[in-house]
Amino acid sequence: MAAPAPNARRAAFAPSLWQFPRRLVHPLILTFLTAALFSYLAADTVRAACLLAVGLALAWDRARPRAPLPSSGAGERGRGISHPVTGFSNESAEQRRAAMGRLLVPAVIAAVAYSSIVGWLQRYSWPATISVAIPCAFAVLIAWRVSADSQAEPERLTRAGIAAWAVLVAGASIWEVTALFLQPALSTDSYAHPTLSYLANPVLASAPGRSVVLFLWLAFGWHLARR
């Protein structure tokens, strides 16, 4: 697909800017902004900046006008701008899963090698940070790229069913945040009010433990990429 002409981009900028504050009001984007706030309060400035950047980038992406594709189904419309519902057709999802199925064995070998090597790196060190940040950046870029041009009507789920899971996730998050705020300080661990990170420390203290957790983390990412 050809890139829009510079004039078209300039013309699209003003409507995008107008839409931007409204597009911030989205459950997932608000989750990122809230997480950024808590990371900032916990003196975790770098991750707070990353979370904020992702939240703002998602809002900007939702605010950008897009021309509807001929195959587009239902979409949002407003102020003369079309916002097609981007998604994955069953065909493209099947193609992606088939391709990932063919790559499974090399991916497992690469994941075992990666986990074994990176697990030996000191936690919170720059080598570990860079080693973990590379697959993260790669995965986010791939997700952004893969979802750019696929459109299909998503499966309908009942509101009550979604609400049940949302309450569960919100409850677990509130429980974790409560434990975080009951610590003597946000950056000081507490035995009396352990966070999940604190509970994971004994496992992550050893190189084999880190390797196993890294492998499970990669496997979870692979599972998500197949959705």
Place this chain on the structure above:
Amino acid sequence: MSSHNITLVGYLLFPALGIGLTALAHRPGSRVPTLGALSTRIMHGRTGRIAVVAWWAWLGLHLFSK
């Protein structure tokens, strides 16, 4: 019961509730979606897909990076 144990019970309670919801979701005619169906629905659009992948990335960075 100490506050440590109460906190741990809470951490165990939520996965247990999740297992309960999953069991409900697998009953015929259930209105509750499975976690897989829900994650597929969330990841159907670009915003949801990138948000979920970014959350996964944050998890790795949170556990291992500076």
